[in-house]
Amino acid sequence: MTNASRNLRRSVLAAAAIALLPISVDAGEYRLNVDRVTVDAGGFKRTGIGYNGASPGPVLRFKEGEDVTIHVTNNLSEPTSVHWHGLILPFEQDGVPGVSFPGIAPGETFTYRFPIVQAGTYWYHSHSMFQEPDGAYGAIVIEPKGREPYRYDRDYVVQLTDAHPHAGHRIMRNLKLMPDYYNRQQRTVFDFFKDSDKMGTDAAVADRLAWGEMRMTPTDIEDLQGFTPLINGKGPDANWTGLFKPGERVRLRFINSSAMSYFDIRIPGLKMTVVQADGNDVQPVSVDEFRIAVAETYDVIVRPTDDKAYTIFAESLGRTAFGRATLAPKEGMTADVPAMREPPLLTMADMGMAHGEHAGMDHGAPTQGQAPSHTMPDGTVMQGASHAGMDHSAHGAPAKPSTHTMPDGTVMQGASHAGMDHSAHGAPAKPSTHTMPGGTVMQGTSHAGMDHSGHGAAPAGDPFYAAGSGLTPKAANGGKFLSYADLKAQKPLYEDRDATREIELRLTGNMERYIWSINGIKHADAEPIRLVYGERVRFKFINETMMTHPMHLHGMWLILDTGSGKWDPVKHVISVAPGTTVYMETEVDAPGKWVFHCHLAYHMDAGMFRNVIVEGGPAKKAADLGVPAQETVR
Amino acid sequence: MIGRILKVAAVATAAIAAAPATAEPLIWGIDVEQLEYRARDGNDVFAWEAKALVGTDELKFVLRSEAEREIADSAFEKLETQARLQVPISTFFDAVAGVRVDTPDGPDRVFGVVGVHGLAPQWFEVDADLFVSDRPIFRLEAEYEALLTNRLILTPSLEFDLPLREDRPADRGAFGPKVEVGARLSYDLVDRSIAPYVGVHYERTFGESADILREEGKSRHAVFAVAGVRLMF
Numbered sequence: 001m002t003n004a005s006r007n008l009r010r011s012v013l014a015a016a017a018i019a020l021l022p023i024s025v026d027a028g029e030y031r032l033n034v035d036r037v038t039v040d041a042g043g044f045k046r047t048g049i050g051y052n053g054a055s056p057g058p059v060l061r062f063k064e065g066e067d068v069t070i071h072v073t074n075n076l077s078e079p080t081s082v083h084w085h086g087l088i089l090p091f092e093q094d095g096v097p098g099v100s101f102p103g104i105a106p107g108e109t110f111t112y113r114f115p116i117v118q119a120g121t122y123w124y125h126s127h128s129m130f131q132e133p134d135g136a137y138g139a140i141v142i143e144p145k146g147r148e149p150y151r152y153d154r155d156y157v158v159q160l161t162d163a164h165p166h167a168g169h170r171i172m173r174n175l176k177l178m179p180d181y182y183n184r185q186q187r188t189v190f191d192f193f194k195d196s197d198k199m200g201t202d203a204a205v206a207d208r209l210a211w212g213e214m215r216m217t218p219t220d221i222e223d224l225q226g227f228t229p230l231i232n233g234k235g236p237d238a239n240w241t242g243l244f245k246p247g248e249r250v251r252l253r254f255i256n257s258s259a260m261s262y263f264d265i266r267i268p269g270l271k272m273t274v275v276q277a278d279g280n281d282v283q284p285v286s287v288d289e290f291r292i293a294v295a296e297t298y299d300v301i302v303r304p305t306d307d308k309a310y311t312i313f314a315e316s317l318g319r320t321a322f323g324r325a326t327l328a329p330k331e332g333m334t335a336d337v338p339a340m341r342e343p344p345l346l347t348m349a350d351m352g353m354a355h356g357e358h359a360g361m362d363h364g365a366p367t368q369g370q371a372p373s374h375t376m377p378d379g380t381v382m383q384g385a386s387h388a389g390m391d392h393s394a395h396g397a398p399a400k401p402s403t404h405t406m407p408d409g410t411v412m413q414g415a416s417h418a419g420m421d422h423s424a425h426g427a428p429a430k431p432s433t434h435t436m437p438g439g440t441v442m443q444g445t446s447h448a449g450m451d452h453s454g455h456g457a458a459p460a461g462d463p464f465y466a467a468g469s470g471l472t473p474k475a476a477n478g479g480k481f482l483s484y485a486d487l488k489a490q491k492p493l494y495e496d497r498d499a500t501r502e503i504e505l506r507l508t509g510n511m512e513r514y515i516w517s518i519n520g521i522k523h524a525d526a527e528p529i530r531l532v533y534g535e536r537v538r539f540k541f542i543n544e545t546m547m548t549h550p551m552h553l554h555g556m557w558l559i560l561d562t563g564s565g566k567w568d569p570v571k572h573v574i575s576v577a578p579g580t581t582v583y584m585e586t587e588v589d590a591p592g593k594w595v596f597h598c599h600l601a602y603h604m605d606a607g608m609f610r611n612v613i614v615e616g617g618p619a620k621k622a623a624d625l626g627v628p629a630q631e632t633v634r
Numbered sequence: 635m636i637g638r639i640l641k642v643a644a645v646a647t648a649a650i651a652a653a654p655a656t657a658e659p660l661i662w663g664i665d666v667e668q669l670e671y672r673a674r675d676g677n678d679v680f681a682w683e684a685k686a687l688v689g690t691d692e693l694k695f696v697l698r699s700e701a702e703r704e705i706a707d708s709a710f711e712k713l714e715t716q717a718r719l720q721v722p723i724s725t726f727f728d729a730v731a732g733v734r735v736d737t738p739d740g741p742d743r744v745f746g747v748v749g750v751h752g753l754a755p756q757w758f759e760v761d762a763d764l765f766v767s768d769r770p771i772f773r774l775e776a777e778y779e780a781l782l783t784n785r786l787i788l789t790p791s792l793e794f795d796l797p798l799r800e801d802r803p804a805d806r807g808a809f810g811p812k813v814e815v816g817a818r819l820s821y822d823l824v825d826r827s828i829a830p831y832v833g834v835h836y837e838r839t840f841g842e843s844a845d846i847l848r849e850e851g852k853s854r855h856a857v858f859a860v861a862g863v864r865l866m867f
Binding site: 169172173174176177178181184185186187188189190209212213215510512513515522605 | 659661662663665687691722725726753755756757780781782783784785788825826866
């Protein structure tokens with residue numbers, strides 16, 4: 001080949017390369033002013049923090065592929081920050097003061113610049129002190145580049161928050177002084193008499209003694225009561241209303257921006273088709289009701305055909321308050337507002353005290369290509385890799401002593417096997433054997449939330465709650481309640497492969513001192529979690545507390561192990577119910593300094609928080625882990 | 635020069651803005667558990683039991699004040715101030731060390747304090763303290779909150795005071811205990827900040843301490859009707 005022809009070829013290639021570049025790159029510029037605002041919950045008004053003069057702040061609408069520039073001006077007298085919750089971006093843009101950047105000083109403007117590499121529903125909020133519980137949040141809606149696998153005629157953001165008359169720092173102080181300061185649903189002396197009538201005095205006394213021994217209460221479901229749920233900034237009476245034309249498909253982008261409150265959401269009279277969770281499309285699931293953990297998002301599509309109003313009803317998990325909004329053909333139309341259901345009570349299963357509660361039982365990590373087998377009492381052999389949703393409640397209801405033969409031949413008997421660790425007989429990737437009461441031998445590796453109800457047990461509940469848990473959700477109309485087990489990715493984000501390493505994170509706490517921690521160590525005393533670029537880490541979360549913790553990883557996705565293999569859903573927040581073990585995996589593909597924490601505002605600040613450092617990475621992607629980049633404009 | 639000043643200012647503002655990723659604030663609070671009038675024909679008493687605390691999860695400084703003032707005599711029968719440091723030693727208990735100074739209308743006393751403070755099984759809030767001096771005293775306090783409703787609360791309490799050596803000027807005989815039993819019915823009026831209450835308070839002295847009181851013509855036991863308010867902020 002001559003030099004001339006080589007040069008010609010080179011220039012042709014160069015021209016082709018230029019032609020392949022997008023003709024125009026979207027670049028949007030946005031401004032957020034962090035302001036003191038008035039939060040009006042209807043029942044009370046207070047000073048809070050918002051953006052551009054309001055709480056919630058404006059809905060930021062981005063386009064996938066756009067390069068955004070966001071100028072954030074701090075009009076407060078204290079430092080602030082903005083975290084883009086769920087967005088994949090360079091770590092210097094993540095907005096965690098002291099980790100990603102130094103924060104934004106009073107009077108300063110910080111300019112965030114990052115490309116939008118995803119689509120869906122997300123949100124933003126302050127990551128400084130208690131500004132988020134005080135109102136510093138807003139929604140993000142990202143329009144996808146391509147076509148979405150579902151159709152809708154209009155869409156609304158439905159952002160839930162839990163406005164409280166007390167400021168965040170005061171709430172934290174009260175909880176530290178008296179952890180049940182805000183719990184006004186505790187069992188009373190009269191409840192004891194009622195229970196005595198119902199279950200007999202001996203049983204009622206035994207129950208009180210069992211809880212008293214632990215110095216815990218079954219009513220401890222919401223650390224923080226006394227809030228008013230707001231939907232898009234409006235209380236139940238102000239009644240935010242979204243309009244529709246009968247027959248239209250309406251996409252509702254639910255975002256739970258609450259500091260502390262989970263909600264059970266339903267729209268009486270309408271089925272909801274869940275199409276997206278945490279910004280990622282899922283295979284559509286039709287449900288009557290779903291639970292939204294703090295910081296999660298769910299997009300649902302509803303199709304109201306009648307010319308009437310429908311109530312969006314969001315009951316808090318502890319049933320202490322509800323949020324209410326309306327979908328209506330005309331402004332001013334309303335529908336009935338249902339009564340709240342009875343508050344749930346935690347059970348010994350939620351304490352991890354009851355044997356037989358094996359949801360999320362640890363038999364070790366699942367191993368691809370190695371099908372576990374289960375021999376059932378009737379001699380049936382079960383085989384297959386996916387047993388998600390199984391329930392062991394059969395062999396040992398709390399009040400019924402059970403026998404358990406361990407691999408080493410030890411026979412365990414009794415109702416209370418507190419803190420039993422099944423991991424002993426099932427190291428990751430090593431099949432384990434489990435001898436069932438009937439002498440049945442179970443063998444296999446993945447038994448996450450198995451349902452053995454086939455052999456004479458209560459109906460299977462949600463595998464992501466301890467069997468017998470007081471928190472197991474039930475739809476108000478007896479219909480379908482969404483479970484994590486129903487979530488299947490629409491299009492896998494990552495190639496399905498074995499994890500290269502497992503990291504065990506026990507969720508721990510001291511309720512009485514209101515100290516929350518991971519592996520018994522609070523953030524202030526903890527070393528960062530160190531990850532290496534390119535690995536796939538399997539996080540094993542064991543919830544040893546009685547509270548439900550929404551765990552949130554910054555910068556990288558959490559692939560929730562529901563037993564669906566490559567269809568496992570991809571999320572940014574995964575709720576870990578009490579008394580359960582939940583596995584999630586992360587493809588470590590974002591170098592830099594990140595954080596992993598419980599998204600309950602006061603748990604996070606009380607120490608259930610870890611710094612995460614991702615080392616290594618390709619030359620261009622590897623992060624400078626030295627001084628965080630800083631860009632400040634006056 | 636101006637450049638340098640600006641640079642210094644920039645570094646300073648960056649330092650102020652560089653807040654840690656989590657905001658563990660200082661814990662502080664004031665808890666006036668009892669602020670009450672104790673009525674008993676002709677021998678009414680004004681009393682309080684209060685504490686102020688400041689610190690962290692790992693170390694707290696607590697200032698405690700207890701007083702009983704005889705209305706008729708305009709005299710403090712009891713005026714006790716304690717400065718205590720509390721360090722966690724278990725999930726539910728703190729170790730306590732400090733000083734106690736008694737300055738009633740009577741002899742002044744100074745003690746060292748060692749003890750434990752915490753929540754015992756079945757929800758009993760417990761203080762067990764040894765007051766160290768050449769006339770040491772052991773004291774056990776326990777309190778329980780029974781919820782009649784979530785705002786109407788009955789609080790029985792017990793205080794057991796055991797002098798380990800005689801202190802005649804302070805009306806204490808060796809191993810002659812003083813027992814105080816109370817029951818207070820309170821209503822949380824504003825959050826948990828303001829809770830008015832009514833109740834009964836009974837105290838009785840035994841053994842050598844009782845003998846000393848008898849010799850001095852003082853009463854060895856008394857029942858009071860009480861009315862007061864609990865304050866917490």
